[in-house]
Amino acid sequence: MEARLQEILIRAKKDVFSSSGDTLTKLKGDGLDFREIKEYEFGDDVKKINWKATAKTGATKVNIFNIDRELNILIIFLASGSLHFGTMRLKQEVATETIATLAYSSIKNNNRLSSLIFSTKEEKFIPPSKQLGAVYQISEAVFSEDCLKKEVDYNKLCEYINTVFKERSLIFLVGDFYGDNIDLSSIAYKHELYALVVRDRFEENPQIRGDFEFVSPIDFSHTEVTMNSQSANEYAKLLKAQDNALFEHFSKHGIASGKIYTDEDVYLRLTQIIKG
């Protein structure tokens, strides 16, 4: 297990440190440290128009940011039992690699990194740090977190973030985002949000046949199911509808999002998602 973690860390480190110049924070553009709102002038970046303020006052307004590039980065691992699954690699392992990559990137760019493991409550919080040791700390915590029998409460998570993190931060949410009505709107405007959905291809389209007893990793309840093409397709259809609603919610509230499958290259997918 330790060796597996080392392997993940080395790969993440190699990916992050061997890519020159192209850093995650740079991708965000001119920082996030907000200073003030001012009247729009010719030549200003149209991307910086603050539409809310524009709508309120009737005159076009733009945001001004500090050039200061030191960011608060918060990586949140959403510890749900359903992460204990995977056909190629465990989803939890892929999540660990994702988090390690993000952590290395933020350390490389000299940003303040804090991390959190959250289920229905705070499982572990690692306070802000700029040290490389923080990467190992968070990766180890995520890798060895016992997810089984845990579930994520998104409302409590929003509440927690709103009370604990007063400063505007760049927040990465890593999990599999299963649930009927996930609502992140209460934190989406104050912080810069990234939702990274870790999934396995099999769980999205379970093409198996026969009688099975499916065990829920959240409450260990047993369900007898006879799988045939009909039930598999029905499941895939329902899940797709659920996911569509989820991603619609993300884009509506300006949350950048993307799926990372267990058979994909994490660094590559991450770059794609963050570049948009």
Place this chain on the structure above:
Amino acid sequence: MFHNFTFEYPYLLLLTVPFLLCLKLCKPKKLALLFPNVKLLKKATRRSRLTLTLLKFFMVLLTIIALASPIKQDEIVNKEDKGYEISLILDASGSMQQNNKFGIVKAIVSQFIDQRVHDKIGLSIFADFAYVAIPLTYDKKSIKRLLSRLEVGIAGVNRTALYEALFLSSNLFKSSNAKEKIAILLTDGIDNTNTIPLDVAINTAKKYGIKVYTIGIGAPGDYNPEVLQKIAKETGGKFFSANSVQKLQEVYRTIDKLEKSEIKSNKYIKKSYYFAYPLTVAMLFLLLYFYLLNKE
């Protein structure tokens, strides 16, 4: 349609209890699989799981019903070769018309027929000559219908072929294998045809083992009590005389009582078995169940 329905082994229906218990408690060990979104999977397969469960349930239920053997118990029918056989011999000569004797006799005989539910009955008439109106049969309806159509004079009016009638109706029993053979001879006259001698008639009756009950109606002078007595005595029957309606009724009632058939041992219950129907449906459900289970 569903009355008379019952189960041959109703206690087998109790098998549903262990089945329901087993459905809940002893589940077969299946390949267990940790799956992330069981909640959604449950939702996706709710209908097919319900269908399968219902199919399984009804399949077993119908099999148990078939096993308990639903039957329809029909009315009691006696075995044909063991009941009584009764030959009614009626005098239809001209003298029977007096005081509507024949009509009264018809009514009383009709009642008698009604009482002999389990017996085969035949009917013979005599006057100038004798003839068999209806051979031995269970068909009471036909006998009664025929009886109602009989009139005095149907076989002539002048004479009384008493011995011939006894002889003829004795021959009805020729091919019979019934245990009890009875003839009830009713007359109000004296034989005056001489076609068959009395001895021959009695011997024929004796040969077939027929018990002859003789009834003389009217005043004692009208009929020959000695002859009737003789016939009854020699064949093991009994002689009665009746000079009123009540008396005649009494006579038939007495005969009815004397020859009360112990038909009980000969009764049997007609059972129609219906287990094939639930069993067929159960088999169809079974096929459907396996089809759905193994469907691609």
